Amino acid sequence: MLIIFGFLVAGFLCGFLLRRIRIRWVGKVTTALVWVLLLFLGIEVGSNRELIRSLPSLGLEAVAVSVAAILGSCLMALALWRWTESRKPSGRTGGGDNEESEKEGTVR
Amino acid sequence: MKDSLVIIGFFIAGILLGFFGLLPESLTGSGITMYALYALIFSVGFSVGNNPGILKEFRRLNPRLALLPVMTILGTVAATALLGLVLPHRTVAETMAVGSGFAYYSLSSVLITEYKGAELGTVALVSNIVREFITLVAAPLLVRWFGTLAAISSGGATTMDVTLPAVVQASGEKYTVLSMYHGFVVDFSVPFLVTFFCSL
Numbered sequence: 001m002l003i004i005f006g007f008l009v010a011g012f013l014c015g016f017l018l019r020r021i022r023i024r025w026v027g028k029v030t031t032a033l034v035w036v037l038l039l040f041l042g043i044e045v046g047s048n049r050e051l052i053r054s055l056p057s058l059g060l061e062a063v064a065v066s067v068a069a070i071l072g073s074c075l076m077a078l079a080l081w082r083w084t085e086s087r088k089p090s091g092r093t094g095g096g097d098n099e100e101s102e103k104e105g106t107v108r
Numbered sequence: 109m110k111d112s113l114v115i116i117g118f119f120i121a122g123i124l125l126g127f128f129g130l131l132p133e134s135l136t137g138s139g140i141t142m143y144a145l146y147a148l149i150f151s152v153g154f155s156v157g158n159n160p161g162i163l164k165e166f167r168r169l170n171p172r173l174a175l176l177p178v179m180t181i182l183g184t185v186a187a188t189a190l191l192g193l194v195l196p197h198r199t200v201a202e203t204m205a206v207g208s209g210f211a212y213y214s215l216s217s218v219l220i221t222e223y224k225g226a227e228l229g230t231v232a233l234v235s236n237i238v239r240e241f242i243t244l245v246a247a248p249l250l251v252r253w254f255g256t257l258a259a260i261s262s263g264g265a266t267t268m269d270v271t272l273p274a275v276v277q278a279s280g281e282k283y284t285v286l287s288m289y290h291g292f293v294v295d296f297s298v299p300f301l302v303t304f305f306c307s308l
Contacts, residue, residue, distance in 0.1 A: 003146070004145075004146075004149055004219070004303055005299070005300065005303075007146050007149040007153065008149050008150070008152065008153040008296075008299050008300075009153060010150060010153065011149065011150035011152060011153025011154040011157065012153035012154065012156055012157040012296075013153075013157060014150075014153075014154055014157065015153065015154035015155060015156065015157025015158035015159075016157035016158070017157075018158060019157065019158055019159075019160045023154075026151050026154050026155050026158065029147075029151050030148060030151045030152060030155065033144050033147055033148040033151065034115065034148065034214040034215075034218070035114070035115070035118045036144050037141060037144050037145060037148065037214070038115055038118045038119045038122065038214065038217070038218070038233070039118045039119070039121060039122040039125075040122060040141050040144075041119060041122060041217060041218065041221050041226060041229055041230070041233065042118065042119040042120060042121060042122015042123040042124075042125070042126060043122040043123070043125050043126035043131060044122075044126065044221070044226040044229075045119075045122070045123050045126065045226050045230055046122060046123035046124060046125060046126025046127035046128075047126035047127065047129065048126075048226060051226060051227055051230070052123075052127065054227070055230070058230055058231050058234065059234050061195060061197075061198065061231050061235075062206070062230075062231045062232075062233075062234035062235035062238060063234075063235070063238055064191060064195065065188055065191060065206045065207055065231070065235040066235045066236065066238040066239040066242065067242075068187040068188050068190070068191040068203075068207070069183075069184040069187055069188050069207040069210075069235075069239060069264075070239060070242055070243070070250075070262045071187055072183035072184050072185075072186055072187025072188065073179065073180040073181075073183035073184045073187070073261040073262060073264070074183070074250055074253070074254040074258040074261055074262055075183055075187075075254065076179035076180065076182055076183030076261065077176065077179055077183070077254060077255065077257040077258045077260065077261035077262075078254040078255045078257070078258060079179070080172070080173070080175055080176060080179045080257060081255035081256055081257045081258075082255070084170070084172045084173060
C-alpha cells in the first residue's frame with residue numbers, strides 16, 4: 001500500500017517539477033498500461049470458470065454499487081448546493097470576492 | 109465513450125484468451141502486472157502534477173463550492189457502505205472499495221484486482237464504467253432532481269476529462285473550472301481510498 005502511495009507522490013512531484021514542459025505522451029503511456037492491465041484482468045476472469053459463471057450476478061452487484069454511489073453523492077451535492085445558495089445574501093457584506101457567486105445565483 | 113469501448117474490448121479479449129487457454133500460464137503469474145500497475149500509478153500522478161492550468165485555477169474558486177469533492181467522496185462512501193450492509197455476498201469494506209473508484213474504472217479495477225482478486229476487480233470495472241455511463245446519459249436529469257452540482261458529483265473522478273462536456277452542458281458553462289477541480293481532487297483520492305478500503 002505504501003509503495004503505491006510512493007509511486008503516486010513521486011509521479012506527482014516529477015510532473016510538477018517538469019511542469020514548464022508539457023509532456024503529452026504520458027497520457028498515451030497511461031492508456032497503454034491500462035489496456036495491458038485490463039487484458040490481464042480479462043485473462044484472469046476468463047481462465048476462471050467459476051468467475052465466468054457468476055458474471056451475471058457480479059454485473060448486478062456492480063450496477064447496485066454504482067446507483068448507490070451516484071445517489072449518495074448527488075444527495076450530498078444537493079445539500080451543498082442548498083447551503084451555498086442560502087448563504088448567499090449574507091455574503092453581500094463580504095466584499096468583492098462574492099460578487100461572482102451572487103451573479104450565479106440570479107441566473108438560476 | 110470510444111475510450112470506454114476500447115477498454116471493454118481489451119477486457120473481453122482477455123476473457124476470451126483466458127477462456128480458451130490461448131496464453132502460457134507463465135505470462136499471467138509472472139508479476140508483470142505489478143510493475144505495470146506501479147508505472148500506471150506513477151503516470152497518473154505525473155499527469156496531475158504536470159497540469160499547471162488546473163493548479164492555477166484553484167485559487168479563483170468560490171470557497172464553499174470547493175467543498176464539492178469532499179461531498180462527493182462522503183456521499184459515495186456512505187451510500188456504498190449502506191449497500192454493503194444489504195448485499196448478501198459483499199462486506200461493507202468491499203462495496204466501499206468499489207464505490208471509491210468514482211467512475212475511474214481502469215485504475216480502481218486494477219488496484220482492487222491486485223488486492224482482492226479478479227472477482228471484486230470485475231465488479232469494480234463494471235460498476236465504475238456504469239457510473240461514467242449513467243453520468244454521461246443522465247446528467248441533465250440529475251441536475252433537475254438534485255440541483256446544479258449533482259452532475260459534477262455523479263461524474264466523480266471523470267469530470268475533468270471524459271464527462272466534462274456532458275457535465276458542463278447540464279450544469280452550465282461557468283462550472284467548467286469547478287468540474288475540472290472536482291475531477292482533479294477526486295481522481296487523486298482514488299488510489300488512496302481504494303487501497304485503504306482494500307486493506308480493511
